[in-house]
Amino acid sequence: MNSNFIAVEGPIGAGKTSLAKAISDHFHFHLLKEIVEENPYLGKFYENIDEWAFQTEMFFLTHRFKQLEDIQNHFLHWNKPVVSDFHMFKNLIFAHLTLRMDYYEKYAKIYSILTEDLPEPNMVIYIHADVDTLLKRIAMRGRNFEQSISPDYLKQLSERYDIFIEEFEREHPNVPILRIDGNATDFVNNEHDLKTILENVTFLLAKGANNR
């Protein structure tokens, strides 16, 4: 695969979709957005995580598998670049947080089989932000079923993201990670902040092209 594939990552409300859309608009990359409202378990999941975690995680996993297969067949294979507001690895971060250990072990096996041949992004943008910032943004966006998300859940999720990204970076030295401070950077309302990010992305894309 020679076509660029950028994944934007970070915990809930970090700004993944907003930034992925801005990148798609600027570079004319196809925008791959994760499914949210279509997940029939998500509302029930936030009401009772233990009861609905396995169904919820399996739903996200199988849908993302299909999304990435489609992206491979219809875009990357034809040298058409893509930016997505998720990386497949987020399945493992959420599943590790929400599933009982015996379920997680089954899940991780299925994950590893399903992801064997999937396309992998050649750049990751990681947005991190404090729990307070995330809570404010989740409240501002106003999805009903997310209003019961607890600060503790977000804190654990953010901590797991930080650990996972460190490990990912060690294990994938050829995939550059652009880190963005989502507390201090307003790429939604501040043109200068967005421009700085886009310049950094341009630089990393050019560097990646030279190394190919």
Ligand SMILES: Nc1ncnc2c1ncn2[C@@H]1O[C@H](COP(=O)(O)OP(=O)(O)OP(=O)(O)O)[C@@H](O)[C@H]1O
């Ligand atoms: N850096 C930022 N500065 C100001 N507002 C932001 C920033 N990032 C996101 N927002 C706002 O916060 C809300 C959530 O953003 P967005 O939907 O892009 O997050 P997300 O990471 O894609 O969320 P999810 O994990 O639920 O998919 C939106 O209303 C968006 O406009």
Ligand SMILES: Nc1nc(=O)c2ncn([C@H]3C[C@H](O)[C@@H](CO)O3)c2[nH]1
């Ligand atoms: N449990 C669980 N597993 C996932 O893989 C996952 N991916 C996203 N989400 C939730 C976060 C937002 O509410 C909403 C949009 O990102 O969906 C997930 N929840």
